[in-house]
Amino acid sequence: MVIGELLDIAEVAERSGLAPSALRFYERRGLIAPAGRNGLRRAYEPDVLGRLTFIACARGAGFTIAEIARFLRATPEDTELRARLATKARELEEDIARLTRMHASLRHAATCTHEPLVDCPDFKREFERP
Structure with a gap:
């Protein structure tokens, strides 16, 4: 209400x-x-x-x-928190990169005809990147 x-x-x-x-x-x-x-x-x-x-x-x-x-x-003077936020931002960037690779692989696998799917070179390529 x-x-x-x-x-x-x-x-x-x-x-x-x-x-x-x-x-x-x-x-x-x-x-x-x-x-x-x-x-x-x-x-x-x-x-x-x-x-x-x-x-x-x-x-x-x-x-x-x-x-x-x-x-x-937080205020701008909270340097300890700002350092933690910067660290977390880097961790999120790594998570985003990992999830982006997984997303691309799954989109490919959804239409791939390779048997078995996980052995498809295009699928595997995404996981060979650091």
Whole structure:
């Protein structure tokens, strides 16, 4: 339910795909904050949905809840965090390269007539690259 400009916890849960308990957990960890209450229900600014998308992306990239909370509070002077972010960016680049190779191989295998598929020279070529 939309409350004025605010979204209640049920609406945020529905739109984000998260359970209300996950939203309360994120609140306890300082990742999100309600803007107020409508009776007993928490209410959030609509921009919480963008923050939840960021949190989901960061979790998918391997960041812990504590790391995400720290990042959300970070200032440009936080050199330790910036170093961690640079390291994580390099790790993601490696993951992207690996997944791109796998993607190309699977797309090829989907139409390849070689028997067996995994012995196809075009399929194997993607895995011979570093």
